[in-house]
Amino acid sequence: xxxxxxRAEARAAFLFLAxxxxxxxxxxxxxxxxxxxxxxxxxxxxxxxxxxxTRFMGLANYLTLLRSDLFWEALGNTLIYxxxxxxxTVAMALAAALLVDSRLARFKGLFRTIYFAPxxxxxxxxxxxxxxxxxxxxxxxNSVLGWVGIGPIDWLGDPRWALPAMILLAVWKxxxxxxxxxxxxxxxxxxxxxxSARIDGAGWWREFRHITLPMLSPTFLLVGVxxxxxxxxxxxxxxxxxxxxxxxxxxxxxxLFMYKEGFRWWNMGFAAAVAFVLFLVILAFxxxxxxxxxxxxx
Amino acid sequence: xxxxxSSVLLHAVLLLLAVATAAPLVWMVSASLMxxxxxxxxxxxxxxxxxxxxxxxxxxxxxxxxxxxxxxxxIATSITLISTLFxxxxxxxFARLRFPGRDRIFAILLAAMVIPSQVSMLPLFxxxxxxxxxxxxxxxxxxxxxxxxxxxxxxxxxxxxPEELLDAAxxxxxxxxxxxxxxxxxxxxxxxxxxxxxxxxxxxNDFMWPLIVLTDExxxxxxxxxxxxxxxxxxxxxxxxxxxVVTVFPVLLLFLALQRQYIAGIMMGGVKE
Numbered sequence: 001x002x003x004x005x006x007r008a009e010a011r012a013a014f015l016f017l018a019x020x021x022x023x024x025x026x027x028x029x030x031x032x033x034x035x036x037x038x039x040x041x042x043x044x045x046x047x048x049x050x051x052x053x054t055r056f057m058g059l060a061n062y063l064t065l066l067r068s069d070l071f072w073e074a075l076g077n078t079l080i081y082x083x084x085x086x087x088x089t090v091a092m093a094l095a096a097a098l099l100v101d102s103r104l105a106r107f108k109g110l111f112r113t114i115y116f117a118p119x120x121x122x123x124x125x126x127x128x129x130x131x132x133x134x135x136x137x138x139x140x141x142n143s144v145l146g147w148v149g150i151g152p153i154d155w156l157g158d159p160r161w162a163l164p165a166m167i168l169l170a171v172w173k174x175x176x177x178x179x180x181x182x183x184x185x186x187x188x189x190x191x192x193x194x195x196s197a198r199i200d201g202a203g204w205w206r207e208f209r210h211i212t213l214p215m216l217s218p219t220f221l222l223v224g225v226x227x228x229x230x231x232x233x234x235x236x237x238x239x240x241x242x243x244x245x246x247x248x249x250x251x252x253x254x255x256l257f258m259y260k261e262g263f264r265w266w267n268m269g270f271a272a273a274v275a276f277v278l279f280l281v282i283l284a285f286x287x288x289x290x291x292x293x294x295x296x297x298x
Numbered sequence: 299x300x301x302x303x304s305s306v307l308l309h310a311v312l313l314l315l316a317v318a319t320a321a322p323l324v325w326m327v328s329a330s331l332m333x334x335x336x337x338x339x340x341x342x343x344x345x346x347x348x349x350x351x352x353x354x355x356x357x358x359x360x361x362x363x364x365x366x367x368x369x370x371x372x373i374a375t376s377i378t379l380i381s382t383l384f385x386x387x388x389x390x391x392f393a394r395l396r397f398p399g400r401d402r403i404f405a406i407l408l409a410a411m412v413i414p415s416q417v418s419m420l421p422l423f424x425x426x427x428x429x430x431x432x433x434x435x436x437x438x439x440x441x442x443x444x445x446x447x448x449x450x451x452x453x454x455x456x457x458x459x460p461e462e463l464l465d466a467a468x469x470x471x472x473x474x475x476x477x478x479x480x481x482x483x484x485x486x487x488x489x490x491x492x493x494x495x496x497x498x499x500x501x502x503n504d505f506m507w508p509l510i511v512l513t514d515e516x517x518x519x520x521x522x523x524x525x526x527x528x529x530x531x532x533x534x535x536x537x538x539x540x541x542x543v544v545t546v547f548p549v550l551l552l553f554l555a556l557q558r559q560y561i562a563g564i565m566m567g568g569v570k571e
Contacts (some may be wrong), residue, residue: 010397012474017403020388020444024407027422027440032413034421048427099312104305113557114316118322120553120560122503124521125542129326129529132535138342140325162566172319177564184565233414236505240525255416255506262420263510279417286412 018273035279037090038090039272048266075281077163078232081253082285085167086228090220092171093178096213100179101186112183117175123173129158130169134241156242159250166237166251174230178223185219186212218293225289226270232282235259254278259296305535326546330354330539337535353540363544365516373435373508373519377442382494384399385442389452390482395474402454404453407446415441416506423510438512438519442501448493451566455489469493492563495556502549520545524544 039061046053056119065071098113100108118126120154133141134155142152155165193211202210238244244260245252262271325344329337330353332346357363391397392404423432425474433438459482467477483490505521512518518526525543531537553560 009395009474013391013395013400016387016391016395016474016478020384020421020449021403023384023443024446027405027425027443028413028415029410031418031421031425032410034425035353036415038421038424048424055487096315099308099315102308104301104308105312106309111312111316114320116561117553118319119548120499120503122322122505122521122542122549124503124525125507125545126322127327128524128538128542129322131528132329132337132538133322133325135342137340138338140321140342140344143341155565172322173330176319180561180564229412229414233416236521236525237418240528243529258416258420259506261509262523263423268420268424275417275420279413282414298455 010234011103020237031206035272037273038173038269039276041269041272043269043272045088054269057269061270062277063272065273065277070249070252071257074245074254077250077252078234078254080163081167081170082231085170085231086224088167089171089175089227090178090182092175092225093182093223094216096175096179096210097186101183107240112179115179119176121173123236124240126173127169127237130165132243133273135167139220157247159248162242162247162250166234166241169237169241170231170234174227178227181223181226182216182219183214195228221289221293225286228285232278232285254281318465323546326539326542328498330543331537334536334537337539338533352542355546356537357540361527363520363541365543366518366553368522369435369517370502370519370545373438373521374498376435376439377501378494378498380439380443381445381497382490385448386452386483386486386490387478388449388453390456390478390486392449392453393456394459394461394482406407407449407559410448411446419507419510426495426511431511432443432511433515433517438504438508441507442497445497448497449565451489451493453472454485454566458464459485488559489566491556492559492566495552495560496554496563499560 040055040056040058041047042057042060043054045049069285098107100112100115105111133139136142136152136157138155140157145153153161155161189211192208193215197207197211213282233255233256234253237251238256239259240249245256253277257270258274261267262275317542330346331349331351332353333348333350334352336343336347342351348533362459410418426432426437426440431440467481499535502519503521504519506524508519509522512522515523516528524538524545527541528538
């Protein structure tokens with residue numbers, strides 16, 4: 001029975017795979033392939049009424065996109081969100097993981113559950129909650145900051161603060177997830193390493209610097225990429241909190257830009273070009289990750 | 299002595315972080331019980347002056363949120379049942395059945411995991427429009443009927459099912475379906491529970507695709523309804539907090555009840571929600 005298997009087995013495999021692969025193929029793979037085709041057309045509200053109104057445009061959508069200030073703003077915001085929010089989340093997660101995993105800590109399970117709770121909450125709901133927390137007059141955040149003498153900040157109304165406000169929400173919402181993966185990484189470090197370091201008289205900082213950090217580096221790369229890729233897809237926060245990317249487009253993201261173009265103005269050909277560019281950006285980022293990981297291993 | 303000081307310090311930091319993390323959620327519950335207008339006073343109160351259920355009553359009586367609560371339950375439950383079945387069938391086939399091209403197909407699936415779902419949304423909308431599925435429950439359900447992550451998790455687990463067990467069942471003349479249903483599935487129970495919890499939570503919390511495909515208020519899921527309401531009722535802080543509680547609590551409770559399985563899923567996949 002070893003080896004290639006019988007024909008009956010292959011037929012059974014086909015039947016077992018058909019529902020899942022059929023669904024993924026039809027409702028994911030085919031649309032992904034079609035987005036490139038769609039991006040070469042001027043498909044819009046007239047195309048929606050009658051696809052005969054659609055013409056092949058070549059790269060025209062991409063050229064328009066490259067000349068669109070709004071798109072560059074959205075891309076810039078998204079990069080800041082991912083490249084600032086990602087590392088902040090991981091740093092926060094590392095701190096929380098070290099605290100919870102510490103030998104002295106008690107009630108580990110309870111703390112871990114509390115730190116993790118925001119991860120399972122509904123993003124839209126907590127975005128609504130945080131919109132009120134950020135209120136300049138009645139928001140809890142400003143009143144806490146007031147205790148230490150920091151004047152009221154118009155978190156969501158000031159273009160300089162709106163994006164940091166969104167990053168803060170994201171760190172709160174997501175660090176628990178990265179924390180779990182880092183705790184998993186910490187538990188794979190052999191305890192003998194710490195024991196021999198202690199015999200050599202190494203302090204906490206040297207242990208952290210020379211054992212914990214290097215041993216965790218594969219975990220960091222994994223966690224960093226997962227987090228950042230998630231942040232590239234930011235949509236609900238600006239949709240709910242700043243009514244679609246304000247103030248002055250300071251929180252407009254690529255996905256929100258795509259949504260507005262495609263599903264509000266029905267410029268679906270143009271929005272498809274945005275979607276494809278988003279895909280390329282995320283692909284490039286993931287490739288960079290694997291390249292870094294290889295460099296790390298050598 | 300030094301040990302005691304470090305221990306006190308450590309727990310102080312742990313506690314501070316716990317308070318900061320929990321505060322938004324505790325305030326959400328607290329504000330949902332405040333009489334209307336109390337949250338919009340200076341300085342902002344943390345606890346209600348008098349506990350009232352009026353906000354919840356208004357949500358369900360006047361705004362008919364029960365309808366959207368049902369929609370959310372219906373869609374999340376359907377997707378959970380269907381995708382757990384489909385994913386487990388496919389994951390088992392990839393793990394334990396031999397057929398030409400198996401490893402190549404699996405590698406393609408894994409590679410496709412880097413494609414964000416938003417990339418598919420525009421053509422998917424046009425496809426579903428042609429199928430007449432816009433503004434139906436099915437418009438949401440079809441996109442979640444199977445997931446690559448689910449197939450992957452199931453395959454990893456099914457690899458631990460001993461080959462001899464399957465061969466013995468075949469010798470006894472059991473059909474492939476029977477082997478899967480009566481031998482493999484019971485052995486894979488832990489991963490099935492994990493998969494089901496992950497799927498239910500993800501689906502419940504999903505926002506962008508339901509927002510696009512469900513156009514009629516009576517079909518909205520809770521997140522879509524809440525986003526919509528929060529635009530109209532900006533000033534009604536207490537009412538919106540009640541809406542947030544209704545949206546968050548089912549998944550939060552489910553997580554607390556099945557925490558171990560959920561976290562196991564995350565550790566296994568190391569993959570986002």
